[in-house]
Amino acid sequence: MTIRESGPGGAAQQTQQETNMNTTTSSNIIPGPSSSGQAGLPSANPSASYWLQPSDVSQRLDDYRSTPDLPQSADTVIVGSGITGAFAAWFLLEQTGGTKVVVGSGSGAGAEAGKEEEHSSSGGKDILMLEARRQPCSGATGRNGGHCQPYVYSASTPSIAEFELATYQFLKGFVAEHGIAGTVDWRTLRVVHAYLTEEVWEGAQALVEKLPEGLRGQVELVDDETSRKGKEGGGETLTLRDLRVLRAKGAVVQKHAASLWPWKLVVWVLERLLERFPVRNGTGTGEEGFNLQTNTPVLGLERLGDGKWTVITSRGNIKANRVLLAMNGYTSNLLPEMKDLIVPVRSQVASLQPPRDAANGKVAELDYSYAFVSEEEFPRDEYLMQRPLPGGELIYGGARSHAENKAVGVWQDDEVERGVATYLRQNLAPYPLDLTLDKTGSTPTDTPTEGNETTELEATHQWTGIMGFSRDSSPWVGRVPESLGGGDNLYICAGYTGHGMPQAALAARMIVEEITGKPFADDGLKLPQEMALTEERVRWVRENTKTLLKEQQQAPEWSATMPELLTATERRA
Numbered sequence: 001m002t003i004r005e006s007g008p009g010g011a012a013q014q015t016q017q018e019t020n021m022n023t024t025t026s027s028n029i030i031p032g033p034s035s036s037g038q039a040g041l042p043s044a045n046p047s048a049s050y051w052l053q054p055s056d057v058s059q060r061l062d063d064y065r066s067t068p069d070l071p072q073s074a075d076t077v078i079v080g081s082g083i084t085g086a087f088a089a090w091f092l093l094e095q096t097g098g099t100k101v102v103v104g105s106g107s108g109a110g111a112e113a114g115k116e117e118e119h120s121s122s123g124g125k126d127i128l129m130l131e132a133r134r135q136p137c138s139g140a141t142g143r144n145g146g147h148c149q150p151y152v153y154s155a156s157t158p159s160i161a162e163f164e165l166a167t168y169q170f171l172k173g174f175v176a177e178h179g180i181a182g183t184v185d186w187r188t189l190r191v192v193h194a195y196l197t198e199e200v201w202e203g204a205q206a207l208v209e210k211l212p213e214g215l216r217g218q219v220e221l222v223d224d225e226t227s228r229k230g231k232e233g234g235g236e237t238l239t240l241r242d243l244r245v246l247r248a249k250g251a252v253v254q255k256h257a258a259s260l261w262p263w264k265l266v267v268w269v270l271e272r273l274l275e276r277f278p279v280r281n282g283t284g285t286g287e288e289g290f291n292l293q294t295n296t297p298v299l300g301l302e303r304l305g306d307g308k309w310t311v312i313t314s315r316g317n318i319k320a321n322r323v324l325l326a327m328n329g330y331t332s333n334l335l336p337e338m339k340d341l342i343v344p345v346r347s348q349v350a351s352l353q354p355p356r357d358a359a360n361g362k363v364a365e366l367d368y369s370y371a372f373v374s375e376e377e378f379p380r381d382e383y384l385m386q387r388p389l390p391g392g393e394l395i396y397g398g399a400r401s402h403a404e405n406k407a408v409g410v411w412q413d414d415e416v417e418r419g420v421a422t423y424l425r426q427n428l429a430p431y432p433l434d435l436t437l438d439k440t441g442s443t444p445t446d447t448p449t450e451g452n453e454t455t456e457l458e459a460t461h462q463w464t465g466i467m468g469f470s471r472d473s474s475p476w477v478g479r480v481p482e483s484l485g486g487g488d489n490l491y492i493c494a495g496y497t498g499h500g501m502p503q504a505a506l507a508a509r510m511i512v513e514e515i516t517g518k519p520f521a522d523d524g525l526k527l528p529q530e531m532a533l534t535e536e537r538v539r540w541v542r543e544n545t546k547t548l549l550k551e552q553q554q555a556p557e558w559s560a561t562m563p564e565l566l567t568a569t570e571r572r573a
């Protein structure tokens with residue numbers, strides 16, 4: 001496998017192709033990347049993510065276009081095919097009622113293509129999904145850490161914690177209802193947040209103490225003191241050794257979390273929609289159905305007098321009744337007015353080979369997923385989940401404090417940074433994580449008794465992806481006001497600050513409810529007000545919070561990589 005690494009200052013230059021894409025149109029409102037932090041278009045040759053390995057699904061969906069030509073018009077255009085775009089399309093189409101219509105034997109890319117005789121009607125609505133790259137879901141969702149863990153004690157407010165828990169439960173139920181746990185490698189587990197220094201451990205305990213009653217039961221604190229008291233009380237108590245983080249100062253164990261193959265979940269959703277809501281006649285004039293077009297970067301948006309929008313793409317223009325921007329870290333490419341509100345930040349991940357027992361070839365099986373937090377010269381904010389055995393690869397990401405300028409403002413994911421890559425390979429085991437087979441301190445990696453020794457692990461893949469950091473750490477969900485380059489019928493759902501898996505699916509439902517004016521279910525779910533895009537919030541945020549990029553330029557010593565588990569609360573405080 002070829003890995004393109006950049007050294008210090010090695011952020012990739014925009015490719016000629018991308019440069020061309022930004023200039024090949026007559027519109028005068030085409031935004032282009034600038035030195036002020038505006039994102040460019042997704043890189044044409046992204047680094048090789050573990051999750052995007054060639055498969056039968058990728059064979060069906062790479063370069064996929066439902067119709068050879070773009071339609072000239074569409075009811076709804078969704079820009080972006082990650083988890084946000086996919087679930088928005090899902091809720092939009094599901095909400096129409098899904099009447100069954102006989103259309104003959106199925107065709108197209110659906111997994112069940114050719115098997116079903118009936119398809120659901122899209123209720124006269126057509127959805128056009130535009131994806132810049134050749135692979136659907138090849139942005140952050142196809143390049144992340146494979147974690148879905150709601151923040152409970154580390155969420156910025158209890159209502160966001162509740163929303164994340166609801167999203168997690170929704171995804172868990174969705175996977176169960178459709179019988180796809182195996183397909184998407186969904187594994188329900190608990191997550192361990194290991195705090196490696198006293199200062200951050202004290203901070204974490206303080207956050208847990210402040211939790212409202214209803215959320216307190218979701219987390220357990222573990223340190224030497226709780227283990228001792230538990231033993232004295234004669235009960236069963238978790239110890240740091242049980243958690244494999246013997247040398248941490250303490251750990252918070254969260255009840256609800258999961259690991260999964262996020263790309264597989266999203267492409268399952270996309271294939272289901274393609275199969276159930278096929279484009280009817282394929283003549284490219286705004287037919288009803290779900291139309292997915294890859295290799296189609298959106299270059300600009302133009303507001304029309306009748307409240308509709310012209311979506312300008314590399315392949316022609318489309319007139320849309322409404323547009324939903326599901327571009328996350330790339331948002332400011334089309335909405336430069338939001339470049340201080342959603343900042344692209346690059347994150348890096350490695351798939352590491354776990355140490356194998358020399359005698360039997362076995363690897364340790366982890367019962368938990370992990371986050372490692374410390375606040376030292378180089379703050380730690382790494383996250384880890386394990387792939388199923390027998391491979392048991394360790395998907396290990398983070399370490400942005402080792403990236404050039406903490407990778408803030410970087411929207412190119414075609415390179416990995418050498419310093420981060422080396423750090424990730426060298427700083428997992430035996431400290432902070434004990435990878436012995438039986439947690440008792442034997443082969444293949446000995447638990448250190450002192451010091452923070454490490455063993456270099458071999459990487460099968462090393463890759464980067466682009467997150468969308470929100471200025472106040474909450475996503476932006478709603479109609480885009482004129483002051484931000486929007487107007488009626490332009491919507492956004494983005495800015496998850498590196499934490500979209502337990503937010504995006506239900507955030508997508510919330511934006512669909514706003515678009516259609518109809519609740520999807522009678523369950524009382526509401527968008528937390530902290531996530532709503534209102535002019536008042538924009539004003540408040542601009543007056544009261546730091547701009548990630550300005551902060552970087554004016555005070556380079558400021559850490560934009562506060563351990564992300566604590567960032568939300570601290571920035572609001």
Ligand SMILES: Cc1cc2nc3c(=O)[nH]c(=O)nc-3n(C[C@H](O)[C@H](O)[C@H](O)COP(=O)(O)OP(=O)(O)OC[C@H]3O[C@@H](n4cnc5c(N)ncnc54)[C@H](O)[C@@H]3O)c2cc1C
Nearest residue numbers: 080082083084132139140141144145147298328465500501
């Ligand atoms: C390395 C990394 C690790 C992460 N780990 C985790 C984790 O473990 N847990 C967690 O909860 N979150 C994690 N995140 C964050 C999470 O992946 C994101 O919040 C989430 O995937 C965002 O989904 P999305 O659909 O909004 O955006 P994306 O998945 O980024 O999708 C946006 C899509 O829009 C397309 N696009 C952009 N611009 C245009 C354009 N002009 N025209 C057409 N298409 C365009 C992109 O190509 C992309 O496919 C991680 C992110 C990264 C990068």
